[in-house]
Amino acid sequence: MREKVLQLLEKALKDDPSLFLIDFTVTETNQIRITIDGDNGVTVEDCIKISRAIEHNLDREEEDFSLEVMSAGVSQPLTAARQYKKNIGRKLKVQTEAGESIEGELTDATENDVTLKWKTREPKPVGKGKHTVKKEAVVPYNDIVEAKVMITFN
Structure with a gap:
């Protein structure tokens, strides 16, 4: 069957x-x-x-x-490279093999990996206070334990 x-x-x-x-x-x-x-x-x-x-x-x-x-429901994790490609421009939450959790905008999806970009507040290198820093991570598919599209309401 x-x-x-x-x-x-x-x-x-x-x-x-x-x-x-x-x-x-x-x-x-x-x-x-x-x-x-x-x-x-x-x-x-x-x-x-x-x-x-x-x-x-x-x-x-x-x-x-x-x-x-x-x-495939919106709450289900992404499993195929084609799913990542169709979600470029959306915010993802990715759990990696190393236990890292990354939330950022999916800006690229190749055959081997995805690129996420986000902004974060970090302490200034000199002086007091914090400043906004742009971050980027390229994560290979085989390092992703789970990836979900983050639903945002404006």
């Missing part, structure tokens, strides 16, 4: 290259769960299209199953 669903899923995603797979599971009881994202977001119609492409090519008489196709 898993292999057939995966083939159908890959074909459906190939038909719409702006969509990409985030997560795919098939349980022992044939509960199929698919999470997708898109370069331009994901609509309900996108989920229905992927669901139909799979469901219409499986035979319930042969094997019973349940199918759930959903979009």
Whole structure:
């Protein structure tokens, strides 16, 4: 069952290259769960299209199953390089392997790493008081434990 669903899923995603797979599971009881994202977001119609492409090519008489196709939620961590690229300009909170927590604007996302920029208040090098300093960090994907988009309300 898993292999057939995966083939159908890959074909459906190939038909719409702006969509990409985030997560795919098939349980022992044939509960199929698919999470997708898109370069331009994901609509309900996108989920229905992927669901139909799979469901219409499986035979319930042969094997019973349940199918759930959903979009990656805003509260879910980023897992694919394409997700970082579509979130350039947004604020991220990144936890690194070294235990560091970085909150900053995502300014670049390459195939290997992301660039975050932020401002912070630090003690002046000479004299009393603090001044604002611009910081930047380039973090390789394999050093990221978790990255989430920070939701801000203006």
